[in-house]
Amino acid sequence: MSPAKSRAAGPKPVPPLTSPRRPRKPSSSERTLDNGLRVVVVRKRDVPLVEVRLRVPFLSAKPKHSARATLLSDTVLSGTDRYDRGDLAAAVQALGGDLSASVDADRFLLAGNALATNLAPLLVIMADVLTSARYPADEVTRERARLVERLTIARSRAGVVAAESLARRMYGDHPYARELPRVADVSTVTRKQVVRLHTERVRPAGGVLVIVGDVSPARTLDVVADSLASWDGTGRAERVPGLPSFENGPVVLVDRPGSVQSSLRLGGVALRRDADGYPALQLANLVFGGYFSSRWNENIREDKGYTYGPHSRIEHNVLGSSLVLDADVATEVTAPALLETAYELAKISALPVTDGEVESVRQYAIGTLALSTATQAGLATTLSSLLGTGLGLDWMIEHPRRLAKVTTAEVSAAAAEFFAPARLVTVVVGDAASIATPLQALTRVVPDGQPS
C-alpha cells in the first residue's frame, strides 16, 4: 500500500457527526391481571411478528433446586392435557412460532415468538403449558439422562469450568454459585419433585409477561387477560440469603491438562442499575475492557497479540450485580497477560481517566443501548430482564439522559472504587504443568478442584 500522495497533502478529515434524531417513544400499555401477573405490551412494527417473554421468579436456597429447576425447564414442553411433545411443537411451528423454556438462578422463562396475527393462539398454547404440563414419566426419565450428557458437554468447555470456579470463589455455596446443576443431584431428581416445583412456583402472581411486536397494546392486554385467566395462584415465596461478601486472595488455579489456552477470569462487586453511581460505573467498565477501544483490549490484543479478545462486563441479577472480566490467552503468555491485566487495573484505579475516553464510552453506551433495543427480540429480552430486577421501560428511556450527565471525575472515582485490584478475585483455568510456575513468580496461587 502506498498512500504517499494523500499523505503528502495531509490526511483527509474524518466527517463530523450531523445532528442526531431522537428515537420515537414506543407506545406501550401495562396491566396487572386478576391472577397477579404483570403484563407489559410494547408496539414495535418493524416486522409482522411478535415476541413474548414470560418470567417467573425461581430463586431458591434448596441445595437441589437447580437440578430440579433445570429438569423442569427441559420437560415442561414435553406434553400437556391437549398435546404430546411433537404435537405441541408442530402447533407452535404452524403459527410461524417458536417456544422455549429456560431457567437460571433468578427465574423460569418461557420465551416465544410468532407471526403477529398468531399471538392469541400462541398465548393459548402457553396457557395450556402453564396449567396442564403433564411431565410424562418416560419424558422425565429421558430428559434426565439427556441433561447429564449436556452437563458433561458443557463442563468440557474451558469457559464453563472457569465461570463455575469464579462463581464458587465469589459466592461460596450461595445458589448463585451453582446455577448449573451437579450431575449427582440431577440423577436423584424424581418426577414428583418436578411436578411439585411446577405446582408451587410456576404461578402468575409475581411474574412478568412482556410482549413486543406488531400489535395494539390496549387490545393485546385484553387478549392476554382472556388467554391466561385459567392460570392462577401465588408462587411460594422462598427466603434466600443475600450475596456473601468476598475477600481478595491468591489466584485460584484450575488444572485443565493439555489446554492450549488459559482462561483468565476476574470477579468483583458492581452496582445495581438503579443505583446513583451506576452510570459512572457503566462508563468506567467500558473504558477498562467493555468495548473494543478499551484499554485492556488495545493492550493485550491489539498491541501484544496475547488473546482474541478480553471483555469486562457488569452482570445484573436479582440479588445484586457483579463485575466479570474474561480473557482466553495462549498458554505460554499466561503470566505476561495477567501482569498486563494487573497493570491496567492498577492504572485505572490510581490515575484519572481522560475526558476523551469518557466522551467516547458515553456515545458508545447511548448508541448501543438504542441499537440493542431496536429489534423486537432485543427490546423484549432487555425489558424482561429490567422488569425482573424491578426496573422497566422508563429506566431504558431515561438512561441516555443519566449517561449524558456523568462527569469524568465520577468515572474516575467509580473506577478507583470497583476496579481496585484489592477488591477483585482471580481464577485461571489452564494447563497447570505449564502455567503454575510462571504464575507463582507473580503472585500466590492455590489449586481448585473440578466440579463433580
Place this chain on the structure above:
Amino acid sequence: MPAAVSRRRSDGAPLPSPSFDLHHVTLSNGLRVVLAPDRSAPVVGIAVLYDVGIRSEPEGRTGFAHLFEHLMFQGSANLEKLEHFRYVQSSGGMFNGSTHFDYTNYFEALPSNALERGLFLEADRMLSPRITEENLANQIAVVKEEIRVNVLNRPYGGFPWLELPPVLFDTFPNAHNGYGGFVDLESATVEDATDFFHRYYAPANAVLAVAGDLDVDETVELIEKHFGGIPKRRRPVRPDFGEPPLASERRAVTTDAHAPIPAVAIGYRVPDPVARLDEHLAGVLLSEILAEGDASRLQRRLVHRDRVVTDVSAYLGEFGDPFDERDPTAFTITAHYPNPESLERILAAVDEELARVAADGLEPGELDRVRTRAVSVLFREMDAVLSRALEFAKFELIFGRAELISELPDRLTAVTGADVQAAAAALSPERRAVVELIAGGAR
C-alpha cells in the same frame, strides 16, 4: 420493513410477504450500491461485501482470506491503527467483519447522524489499507488465539465446518481448512497481502448496502463523494468451483481431545443454489422437516423414540445459512450421541427417514407449518437494520438481486410435497460423506 403484503398459502391461512423500498446505483469504478431506506428509527446499517472468500485463497496460504479481513481493520489511507474502531465506537456504533466461503463482509451499525462517517471509514480502506510488518505479526498472533479459543481449545470447535469439507470435496478451494494452518498463517507476508488486496478488493468486486434512516439522494451523493474517487480496477474472474455429486460413500474419522461424547457429520453435495434455486428451497424445507424442533422427524425418531442421540440438526450451507454460498454447497446432518457403538444405527435411521419422505411424501399440514416457520424466521432475521444491510448486500452479491429476499415467501409457497420428496431422494447413502468424531476427552 415498512409494508407487508399478505399472501395465501395452500390451506388458506395468510402468509405475510416482505416489501422493501430498494434503490440501486453503480458507480463508474464498478462499485454496486443498494440502498434500503426505512426511517422508523434513527439508526443505519452499512455493509461492504467483497467477492472473495475462503475458496479463493491460494494454496500454501490457508486461512489467508480471514487473516486479510483482520488486516483491513489495521489502519487505512487516512487513518492510523486503532482509529477505525475508535471512530465507530465513539460515534455510538458497533462494527465487525467476517469471512465466508464465497465472500468477506465488513459492517457497522451506527446512529444515523454518523452515516457519512461510516461511509468514509469503509471508503478509506477500500482505497488503501495500511498493511505493515508490525500489524501483520500482531494480527497473525490474534488470529492464532481466535483459532485456539474457537477450535483447538473447545470441544466440537471446528465440527463440522472444518472437518467435513476435506472429506466431502476434492479440490483445494472447497476442501482446505478455511481457518488456516499455523504454518501457512505464519508464512504470510506483507507482499501477499498487497497482492491479495489488488486482485480481489477492487470496487468492481464489491457491493455496498446501506439500510435504515437515510435519504436516498443525499446518500447517493455521499457515496459518490467518498467512494467515487477510488480508481477502477479489473474485476477478477471467479472460477467455477462446482463439484459433481459423490458416486460412492466416503468415511473419515477425527479425534477431538476435549469432546466427552462422540458426534457425527453427514454431508451431501447438493444442487447449485443460484442456478437451481427452487430445488435448493425444497432442500431448505426438507432440512426443517428432518430436524427443526421437537416436531421434526429425526428429533422424534432419534432423540425421543430411539433415544440414541442427545441432539440432531440438519442445515444447508456450511455455516448454517442456506443463502451464503454459490455452487458447491452442502446439506449437513449432525448428531451427538453418548454410546460410541450407535453410529451405524444412526446412519440407518437417517437413511430410513429420508427414504420414507422420498417414497411416502409428507404428512398433512407438515409442509405448511414448516414453510410458515421459515417465512417467520426470514422476517426475524431482517429486523435489525444491520442484518438487513448485510442480507441485501449478500443477495445482491451471490444471487445478483437484493430483491430476491422479498420473493422468497412466494418461492417457498410454490415448493410442493413432490419437490421435497425429490430433494430427499437425492440424499442417498452412496452420495454422502460421513465424518465420525471420536471423543478423546474425559467424561
